[in-house]
Amino acid sequence: MNRFIKTSFFTSLLVYGLGLVSCNELMLGKEPSRIPISTFEYLWSTFNDHYGLFEVKQLDWEEIHAEFSGQVSNQMSDDELFDVCSEMLSRLNDGHVWLVKPNPGFRRFDSGPSYPEGTFDLDLIREHLSEETFFGPTENPLVLFGRFKNTNIGYLYLDHLGEAPGFYEKHVKTALAELANTDELILDARGIEGGDDRSAQVVASFFAKETKLYMKTRFKQSAKPADFSNWILWEVNPKSGAYTKPVVLLTDRGTGSAGETFTLAMRQNETVEIIGNFTYGAFSDNPKWELPNGWIVAMSTGDFRDQNGNSYEGIGLEPDELIANTPGEVSEGTDRALTRALSILLGN
Amino acid sequence: MNKLFKSLLAAGCLLGGTILGFSQTQKENPGAELTVTYLRGTQKLHDLQASPMIYFTDYNGLNLDYKRMKGHNRWEFGLEAKTGSMRAPALGEREFQFEEGGGGFLLIPSQYFGEIRAGYQRSLSQRENLESYLGISLRDQVHYADGLAMNTWAMNQLGLAIRYTHLVKLGTRHQIIGDVQLPIISIIARMPYSNVVSQPEKSQFKTFLKESTVTTAHELQQPEIRVAYRYRLAHRSSLELNYAYDWMHYSKPQPIKKTNHELGLSWVYHFQFSHIN
Numbered sequence: 067m068n069r070f071i072k073t074s075f076f077t078s079l080l081v082y083g084l085g086l087v088s089c090n091e092l093m094l095g096k097e098p099s100r101i102p103i104s105t106f107e108y109l110w111s112t113f114n115d116h117y118g119l120f121e122v123k124q125l126d127w128e129e130i131h132a133e134f135s136g137q138v139s140n141q142m143s144d145d146e147l148f149d150v151c152s153e154m155l156s157r158l159n160d161g162h163v164w165l166v167k168p169n170p171g172f173r174r175f176d177s178g179p180s181y182p183e184g185t186f187d188l189d190l191i192r193e194h195l196s197e198e199t200f201f202g203p204t205e206n207p208l209v210l211f212g213r214f215k216n217t218n219i220g221y222l223y224l225d226h227l228g229e230a231p232g233f234y235e236k237h238v239k240t241a242l243a244e245l246a247n248t249d250e251l252i253l254d255a256r257g258i259e260g261g262d263d264r265s266a267q268v269v270a271s272f273f274a275k276e277t278k279l280y281m282k283t284r285f286k287q288s289a290k291p292a293d294f295s296n297w298i299l300w301e302v303n304p305k306s307g308a309y310t311k312p313v314v315l316l317t318d319r320g321t322g323s324a325g326e327t328f329t330l331a332m333r334q335n336e337t338v339e340i341i342g343n344f345t346y347g348a349f350s351d352n353p354k355w356e357l358p359n360g361w362i363v364a365m366s367t368g369d370f371r372d373q374n375g376n377s378y379e380g381i382g383l384e385p386d387e388l389i390a391n392t393p394g395e396v397s398e399g400t401d402r403a404l405t406r407a408l409s410i411l412l413g414n
Numbered sequence: 415m416n417k418l419f420k421s422l423l424a425a426g427c428l429l430g431g432t433i434l435g436f437s438q439t440q441k442e443n444p445g446a447e448l449t450v451t452y453l454r455g456t457q458k459l460h461d462l463q464a465s466p467m468i469y470f471t472d473y474n475g476l477n478l479d480y481k482r483m484k485g486h487n488r489w490e491f492g493l494e495a496k497t498g499s500m501r502a503p504a505l506g507e508r509e510f511q512f513e514e515g516g517g518g519f520l521l522i523p524s525q526y527f528g529e530i531r532a533g534y535q536r537s538l539s540q541r542e543n544l545e546s547y548l549g550i551s552l553r554d555q556v557h558y559a560d561g562l563a564m565n566t567w568a569m570n571q572l573g574l575a576i577r578y579t580h581l582v583k584l585g586t587r588h589q590i591i592g593d594v595q596l597p598i599i600s601i602i603a604r605m606p607y608s609n610v611v612s613q614p615e616k617s618q619f620k621t622f623l624k625e626s627t628v629t630t631a632h633e634l635q636q637p638e639i640r641v642a643y644r645y646r647l648a649h650r651s652s653l654e655l656n657y658a659y660d661w662m663h664y665s666k667p668q669p670i671k672k673t674n675h676e677l678g679l680s681w682v683y684h685f686q687f688s689h690i691n
Contacts, residue, residue: 090468093661094671097460116609169518172509172510264614267614267615287606298612300614301614351610354563354609355465355563356465357466358466360508362510362564367608368610
């Protein structure tokens with residue numbers, strides 16, 4: 067009898083235990099509802115808790131909630147909900163904030179400003195280079211360098227900064243060794259839409275004469291408003307094989323994200339002059355979050371400043387000399403920013 | 415029929431008598447064993463740092479384990495590697511594009527996870543049909559997935575756990591093994607609250623590990639149980655079928671809950687025999 071009770075007890079315990087561990091809600095917690103109101107509230111609160119630029123952009127997110135929450139109902143279609151969410155996110159005016167809805171019926175909304183494309187054409191420049199070497203595909207090189215015909219001016223182009231820092235350590239060093247006997251250099255950052263800030267630091271350090279602070283970054287570390295990590299300090303550090311002769315850095319509205327932290331770093335190098343247009347104006351990293359209905363949203367969780375504590379989010383970095391190419395000029399074969407850079411260097 | 419029954423009974427008695435007789439005169443206990451295990455399991459993950467949704471990973475894996483037994487002591491060293499695709503059943507299969515008119519891709523991230531471990535146990539009791547051991551286990555578990563909600567997802571956990579093992583011998587060929595582990599202190603690295611790992615002149619891996627925090631049972635709960643049935647195939651080898659379950663809860667920077675149901679089929683090689691009279 068005693069044995070029977072024992073066996074029954076342990077069998078019941080086992081069955082109860084198996085029932086317990088197979089219950090997802092109990093062991094893993096509850097998933098939020100996928101209805102429009104729940105999705106909207108999740109989107110809003112995710113930004114409320116994680117977005118790093120409310121202070122910089124002087125936005126009252128609670129006020130924005132009050133404005134938009136009334137427009138959401140559980141009867142609305144996916145597209146209608148997407149429209150309301152997009153409208154709310156547009157108030158951030160942040161190039162690193164976007165929202166995507168999967169297929170069928172894929173949609174993407176970008177919160178940041180859009181600028182005309184076609185203000186820069188690499189092929190136009192390649193026609194003027196007497197010697198050209200590149201790494202990566204012929205039609206879309208990752209790093210390209212050469213000399214302008216009949217001059218001793220070098221040219222270095224970076225498509226993006228998305229490769230690991232070691233890639234740039236190797237290839238930019240090779241490029242600068244090849245260009246070491248030029249008198250000046252044009253460094254084209256107009257194609258750099260983004261990448262890794264560490265790679266930006268590596269490339270900029272090849273043009274540094276001394277160690278200098280160029281950027282401070284910090285990230286949200288809890289849902290509390292303005293609760294950020296300590297500042298992370300970014301410096302340019304002179305490298306062996308550095309190019310310390312005069313450099314003109316070309317920027318435009320297509321220079322974004324890591325392209326802009328690169329521009330911040332290059333500004334600290336004394337020999338560098340910046341010609342072209344403002345940069346895009348989106349600096350912080352932008353990790354993604356998933357919404358209960360399966361949409362994905364990207365947002366800036368950092369606060370990136372220059373060495374003096376100034377933020378250029380939504381503004382962009384101003385060049386030393388503003389020359390904004392138009393798509394029409396470029397399609398007709400004219401690159402005014404490049405022409406100006408050449409004339410400055412030839413005048414040296 | 416009667417003749418067949420008699421023959422079988424005689425053969426059975428002969429075999430039984432031989433085994434019994436042999437076990438009474440001399441016993442050979444293996445001093446070490448090497449175990450290779452094929453693993454198949456399901457991980458269920460609810461990590462609010464990555465997604466509000468629960469992700470399932472059906473995975474396959476391989477486990478290698480070396481055990482050394484001497485007197486009352488047991489040492490164990492092991493390695494494990496597993497991989498599977500992550501799906502959120504509530505969201506179904508989702509195809510995204512990076513931009514309008516661009517090529518589509520299915521968002522089904524792969525998860526890679528594994529562990530390396532070392533452990534020591536000392537016997538609490540060693541009777542003829544029953545053994546029990548208590549000890550510690552030190553192990554590092556690493557998880558990595560690229561593309562969970564289009565982000566990198568990672569976790570590393572170096573933990574020291576209390577481990578209790580109970581072993582019941584059913585005759586000479588059958589064993590039932592029960593095993594319970596409970597971490598007491600861990601060093602855990604997770605993606606930070608911002609989901610960004612970026613520091614000047616440091617690899618992302620190094621920066622990620624730098625975020626590690628020491629935690630104890632009040633913040634991290636991860637009980638693990640394992641039951642196994644082992645059948646002695648031959649002098650030097652056994653087959654083992656085992657089931658393991660673990661549940662994890664940790665609250666920083668945002669709550670993560672995780673369960674694993676895992677089946678394993680093992681081949682065990684016994685060696686370094688010692689003779690016991």
